[in-house]
Amino acid sequence: MSKDTTLGYDDVMFSEEDPSHDFYRLDSKLTARERALRERVSEWVAREFMPSVPKYWEAGDLPRSIAAELGALGVFGSSIDGFGGESLSARATGIIMRELERGDSGLRTFASVQSSLAMNALSFFGSEVQKSQWLPEMRTGERLGCFALTEPGFGSNPGGMETLATRDGSGWILNGRKKWIGNADIADMAIVWAKTVEGDPASIRGFLVETDRPGLHAELMSGKMSLRCARTSELSFDRVSLPADALLERSPSGLSGPLRCLNEARYGIAWGMVGACEACLQEVRGHVLRRESFDVPLGAFQLVQDKLAEMLTFTTHSHVLADRLSELKDSGQCLPEQISLAKYSNVDNARKVAALARELFGGVGILIDHSPMRHLINLESVATYEGTRDIHRLVLGRALTGMQAFR
Ligand SMILES: Cc1cc2nc3c(=O)[nH]c(=O)nc-3n(C[C@H](O)[C@H](O)[C@H](O)COP(=O)(O)OP(=O)(O)OC[C@H]3O[C@@H](n4cnc5c(N)ncnc54)[C@H](O)[C@@H]3O)c2cc1C
Numbered sequence: 030m031s032k033d034t035t036l037g038y039d040d041v042m043f044s045e046e047d048p049s050h051d052f053y054r055l056d057s058k059l060t061a062r063e064r065a066l067r068e069r070v071s072e073w074v075a076r077e078f079m080p081s082v083p084k085y086w087e088a089g090d091l092p093r094s095i096a097a098e099l100g101a102l103g104v105f106g107s108s109i110d111g112f113g114g115e116s117l118s119a120r121a122t123g124i125i126m127r128e129l130e131r132g133d134s135g136l137r138t139f140a141s142v143q144s145s146l147a148m149n150a151l152s153f154f155g156s157e158v159q160k161s162q163w164l165p166e167m168r169t170g171e172r173l174g175c176f177a178l179t180e181p182g183f184g185s186n187p188g189g190m191e192t193l194a195t196r197d198g199s200g201w202i203l204n205g206r207k208k209w210i211g212n213a214d215i216a217d218m219a220i221v222w223a224k225t226v227e228g229d230p231a232s233i234r235g236f237l238v239e240t241d242r243p244g245l246h247a248e249l250m251s252g253k254m255s256l257r258c259a260r261t262s263e264l265s266f267d268r269v270s271l272p273a274d275a276l277l278e279r280s281p282s283g284l285s286g287p288l289r290c291l292n293e294a295r296y297g298i299a300w301g302m303v304g305a306c307e308a309c310l311q312e313v314r315g316h317v318l319r320r321e322s323f324d325v326p327l328g329a330f331q332l333v334q335d336k337l338a339e340m341l342t343f344t345t346h347s348h349v350l351a352d353r354l355s356e357l358k359d360s361g362q363c364l365p366e367q368i369s370l371a372k373y374s375n376v377d378n379a380r381k382v383a384a385l386a387r388e389l390f391g392g393v394g395i396l397i398d399h400s401p402m403r404h405l406i407n408l409e410s411v412a413t414y415e416g417t418r419d420i421h422r423l424v425l426g427r428a429l430t431g432m433q434a435f436r
Contacts, residue, residue, distance in 0.1 A: 073098070077098065093215045106152075109164065145293040147219075154281075188230035188233070234282060247264050256411075298372050303344065347374075350370075350371045351375065376412045
């Protein structure tokens with residue numbers, strides 16, 4: 030990799046001098062604390078994480094040791110009060126996701142799985158004992174969790190799941206399979222969603238399952254062409270014996286439990302997309318100012334400026350939406366449909382921005398030396414998980430018509 034193309038500090042750290050940054054000055058709303066948080070996370074991503082991205086990408090891995098570093102930055106459990114920390118504003122949680130995704134979607138996914146999904150499931154539905162046993166060490170990254178909802182045969186329709194927890198004395202026996210589970214092979218525990226009555230979606234409950242239980246097996250999935258800086262596994266449960274207190278006692282029956290956690294993660298994705306857009310725009314702006322064609326910088330051509338303007342527009346739209354969502358969330362007025370709209374449309378915007386940026390890099394844009402193609406490929410996963418574009422539009426269709434077009 031040549032020196033001038035190395036991914037590093039200048040290309041990734043946000044810069045208030047960059048005219049593409051925060052075009053509508055939304056960051057002026059940040060409190061001093063939120064601003065310090067953004068700078069802390071952004072600096073770590075730029076200095077510590079980015080130099081290793083090509084290595085992680087080529088290996089298809091993200092080391093577990095990154096958890097302690099993220100824990101020290103304070104990115105886990107930012108919406109949870111007590112148990113080793115305090116809750117921050119919704120905007121602060123969003124800023125964390127924005128800065129992590131500026132580095133790589135795999136990094137943001139790592140934090141989303143731990144924080145928005147596993148820790149929030151415990152915080153919403155766990156007993157006081159479960160929370161005190163797990164949340165403090167999950168905050169520091171000493172212990173990792175994962176969130177197991179999807180199955181080989183049931184993705185967009187998790188209500189069809191076949192994983193079953195049956196009563197065994199006062200405890201439970203768990204049987205079934207889960208697929209696409211982030212961090213599962215390195216996690217200490219899994220939040221597993223299972224039916225307690227075969228064939229009845231209304232009987233779905235959450236269970237806290239330690240991953241060293243006999244009968245539990247995690248198999249790392251290989252061949253991922255997207256989100257390569259992330260570990261994704263299949264989980265199988267073969268007569269896994271669970272104590273009575275494995276049940277998340279406050280988890281409601283049915284899908285509303287997992288959906289509540291997914292809403293938190295989708296909110297984080299809406300913010301993450303702002304970071305992906307900003308990273309692509311910032312990096313490509315530097316390139317078109319430096320790279321010459323027909324004896325002038327690329328940035329002097331009208332067609333190039335048109336693409337930059339398009340990228341700035343999509344980035345700004347996403348930022349405005351995410352920022353407003355944080356206000357709705359902090360005032361307790363945020364609807365799941367509003368999160369659906371921001372999740373799918375901000376991912377759409379980021380895909381367009383990453384594609385335009387990749388194009389403007391020309392041939393070198395396909396090399397790992399530059400971020401837009403990596404973001405673009407990652408976004409294929411982000412568009413699929415946490416509810417596909419189709420499902421979120423169906424959710425909006427239901428909100429507008431009162432009729433559910435999916436079951
Ligand atoms: C990298 C990655 C990480 C993941 N991490 C996790 C995790 O940590 N935990 C977890 O539980 N899951 C995880 N998932 C699973 C993810 O949530 C599912 O992939 C997603 O819900 C889509 O399900 P599916 O892949 O089975 O696609 P399908 O449901 O088979 O959908 C295929 C296509 O059909 C469309 N479709 C489906 N139903 C309809 C309909 N009614 N109308 C119109 N179109 C429809 C979809 O939009 C999609 O385009 C992850 C997935 C990926 C790719």
